[in-house]
Amino acid sequence: MNRPIPGRIPVMLALMCSIGCQGELTKGKLYMRDGQDEEALDYLEQARTKRPDDPEVPFLIGTIHARRGDYLQMNQAFERSLALGDDHSLGVDRVKTDYFTNEYNRGVTILQGATADYAVAIGAFTAATIIDPEQAAGWRNLGYAYFKLDSLSAAATAYEAAARADAGNPTSWFDLGTAQLANQDYAKAATSLRAPAGIGPATPRRVAQPRPGTRGKRRSASCHRRLWSIVEGDTG
Secondary structure, eight states, X not given: OOOOOGGGHHHHHHHHHHHHHHHHHHHHHHHHHTTOHHHHHHHHHHXXXXXXXXXXXXXXXXXXXXXXXXXXXXXXXXXXXXXXXXXXXXXXXXXXXXXXXXXXXXXXXXXXXXXXXXXXXXXXXHHHHHHOTTOHHHHHHHHHHHHHTTOHHXXXXXXXXXXXXXXXXXXXXXXXXXXXXXXXXXXXXXXHHHGGGGTOOOOXXXXXXXXXXXXXXXXXXXXXXHXXXXXXXXXX
8 A cells, every 4th residue: 555755744734725825816716707796705705815915816805895895995905915916016006097987977867867866976976085195186075075965074174184195285164164165164164264474375175166946046155255364364
C-alpha cells in the first residue's frame, strides 16, 4: 500500500483548499454572469471565508450589493477589497462612478419633471451621497430637494456637506448660507455667506425660491431682504 510522504501532506492540503476555493469563486462569477446574484453571493461568501486575503472576492461581493442598491454594504465590501491591495481600485472607481451617475441622474430627472416629487428625489440623491460622499453635486441637489419641502435643517445639513466636499466652490457656501438664512440661523448664515470672499463670486441659483401660495412668496421676499443685509454686514 502506497502512503503519502509526510512532507508532502501540507502541500497537498493547500492544493486541495486552493482548488475548492477557486471552485467557489468560479461558481460565484458564473452566477453573477447569469444575473443570479443571490446564489452568487452565497458562493462568494464561502470563498471569502476560505480566502480572506484575496481582494477579488470582496470586490465581487461589493459589485453585487451595488446591483441590489445596497450601497452601504457595497462600500464596506469595497473598503475590504482596497485594504487587501489596489488590484481592483480601478474597478471600484468604475462601479461607484456608474452607480453614482445613475442615482444622481434619476434624481435630476425627477426634479425636472412636470410635477417634481421632491420626496422621491431625496431618495435618489441620498443614495448618490452614500455611494460617493465626496461628490458635492449630490449633496447640493439633496439640499435643494429638502429646501423645496421646507425641511430647512436637513437642507442646511446637506449643503454643509457640499461645502465640505467642495470648499473652493463659492456656490456651495452660498447655498449653505441661504438654507441657514431661511432657517433664521443668522449668525451661521453670515459666516457661510462671507466664506467665499477669497474664492470668487457665487452663482445665486437657489435663493429661497417661491413656493405655491402666499406663504412661500412672503418667505422668499423676506429671505432676499435678509440676505442682502447680512452680506452688507448687518447680522442683528
